[in-house]
Amino acid sequence: MSMSQKSFGIVLPIALLSYFLILMDNSIVFTSSREIGADLGLDAVGMAWISNAYTLTFGGFLLLSGRLSDLWGRKQIFQIGMAIFGIASLVVGVAADAPMMIIGRAVQGIGSSIVAPATLAMMMDAYEGEQRSKAISYYGATAGIGSIIGLLIGGALTSYISWRAGFLIKMPLIILIMWLAYRYIPKGKVEKATIDYVGSILSVIGLSSFIYGLTSKVYGVIFVIAGLILLVIFYFYEKRFSVPVMPLELYKNKVRFGAYLVRLLFMMALLPYWFLLPQQLGAQYGYSAFESGMAFIPLTVFQFGTALCIANWTKRFGSGRVLLVGEIVLLAGLVWAALADWTQGYWIAVAAPMCIIGIGSAMIVAPVTAAGIHKASNTIAGAASSLTNAMHQLGGPIGLSLIIMITTNFSISTYMMAGFTFVALLIVAVLIVPNESK
Template identity: 25%
Template sequence: MDRIARPWPALWALVMGFFMILVDTTIVTIANPAILRDLDADLTAVIWVTSAYLLAYAVPLLITGRLGDRFGPKRVYLVGLVVFTLASLWCGVSGDIGMLIAARAVQGLGAALMTPQTMAVIARVFPPNRRGAAMGLWGAVAGVAMLVGPILGGVLVDALGWQWVFLVNVPFGIAAFLLAWRFVPRLETHAHRFDWLGVVLSAVGMFLVVFGIQEGQTFGWGTIVGPITVWGLIIAGILTLAAFVAWQAVNRVEPLLPLSLFRDRNFALSNVAITFVGLGLVAMPLPLAFYFQVARGLTPTEGALMLVPMAVVSGVLAPFVGRLGDRVDPKWIAFAGLATVALALGWYILLMTPDVALWLLLPPSALLGLGMSGVFAPLASTATRNLPPARAGAGSGVYTMTRQIGSVLGSAAIAALMTARLAAELPGFDAEAVRRADGGSAAGLPPLLAEGFTASMSQSLWLAVAAFGLCAVAVLFFAKPQVTVEWRAEQASGPLPDTDRLPARSLPAP
């Protein structure tokens, strides 16, 4: 039995770390133009600051979810929090773009250790009929992070420099560690074997696909990179990932990716949907940040303030949407939210011109927040609702991994798309031109350049529109959620005491 009498303090302690991870992502988006100028980097290298983090975040998630099952989510979460905090310090003292990318990769590893434990604890200590409220808090944290991250990032970049978007994590990480140590209980552990061949195949495959997509425009899609072309790298990555899936199907001991989980229709569809969400969330803010700061000449703080309506509306509504998910079929909430997000992004595309009044861009931001409030909670609760408690860690790891895979692919794809559209709209326009257009100058780019640059950024937003639109279609096929036999037995057995000293018991592997 994993259910505890007072699960909310544990959840609050865990989402503090989750909040830090999300804030870090949104802070870095706002800081990208400043990093590009200060470290004398090009656009592709700066986007690798995000891609390296997301890649190192995504690849280990299958095994870090299992680590939580094997050693307890509390222990693994605390280790990840220490790694994330120390890597943030490393990011803040990095003096060149290569060191920053390496530090971000280590930071991603820390995030990979932390994130599955948050979802696993929700799935193990909250029964399905109360999980919507817990996921509502989870969604509200995401909304508040979208508010705090850009604003805090803008203020820090303007006042102290981009380094402080990472250094701010250090005191926050220490506080999160102390709270988790105090309030998160030890839960049952389950013996697992680890599929190291699966880890290698998934890591190599993902890296080849992401490198090929993101660097294709830099090298030229037909150019030789070593002995093969860029397209050859992508195809090799896809084949490696296919080999990974095939290995998971024949591995009878304990596969890294339990394909049996996908027999549950809602779990399978939720993973498809969250992959598109991850792609869309990464593809959405980068063109907007460059539009506001480069084309329009806003400071990082002013650019961040343009997104405040989105974050305020999402943060306020997410808890209510989560509770509604316990009473209404969550697929209709998710569909409405995702369709609204796609509509809001289309509205942005129609309005984005070099001279549109900035206040006209605030209503689509608010509509975007309305849609985002209905995305995270219903998808996450649908994914985990039918899973038995003993498989919560594996299921949470898979779900989080697919979201991050979408994010990694979104980061690579938006880099390639932005670079391609800039080459088409402004031939010869390069990172040096961005550096000359010092973000924060009232004029921004000269009119002739601003028109082409704005067109490139608005066209790039279509990637996010497509991602959220496909996700909305996927959720329409959700089946009505059911309560599993294991959870009925769990509900009948009564709660466990809320204590940090629960004995850890080893159970047979599922």
């Protein structure tokens, strides 16, 4: 069903708000980590699991969750995901000890893995043409801004109320979203097809093992290798299954294939920046959790302002060209940040390059999201959006692990982020721009 071209209706607000809530979760943990650790008596390993448990299940279950939205219907699977996410958020907010907190975060990740691809697939079902392009631009802006807003909210609530408030404050919004979805979103089509159980198990275990290996110092290499082996087995198994959990036709389109690689590299560059910068601000300027969150305001403002222009730019110049320029701008911002002299103070060393990074990020997220579902039929829309989100989740741990393994120097780390962006720039130029009109 297509919405009126005059109004987006209720689908877009539901999709953007729900996606925003799941994206800001890890950001809240970043700025509240010291307070959570002190309150629950967690050591460094325990604190790592607060973040890793969420990332592990979010990334591990994405392919299965996206395929279920194709088979069971968008509305049905979305409501299940929001219910899981909401209950888990409540558990995390009232957690009395570390095991309760970590289990709650893992279940949150499962709920998020269901909601993220379902929201994008719902938008594809609801909108067409220019309206779909605008909706995806807003969705892409949310993907970029949600994490940054999470840093601000997490820092403010932790400093003035409690780290628990960051999780509990979402409960009324989750209830509202579920009611709106139940009341206004039409029941989606349900395909009568056999679920690829073996492929689902291989994808969950393979992705989870790979992500765990990247984020673990204990037997990390073994888990990475095991994960890669399982994913290779998964790939060849999927070629034999009539209704696979990951339709291999997703990769036949060069634009989609390029988009998955670019989304991976984008998060390899950006998540380490979000993760390492607050620590650098604390070390160089003695910033608190709240001050570190506030330090991201220039990035947020420029990213949001640019995101509002993306729909018009893509209509005028083409999505691929906007994406290409975005990669160039992001590369320039990261190189500037790597060259910055921190003795010159926050505004020159941090805020100025951060503005450029914000502009580049906004020019990338929406076009690369659209490219990830380029010419994907409704029967594989959920799988296409889940793979886009899977690359988003995998990129961060891969980039952060590679950087931490090689250096602890912020400047060198930022050069590595710029290197990831340069590779993404080449992929856009070779795979996406020449093929988007074919």
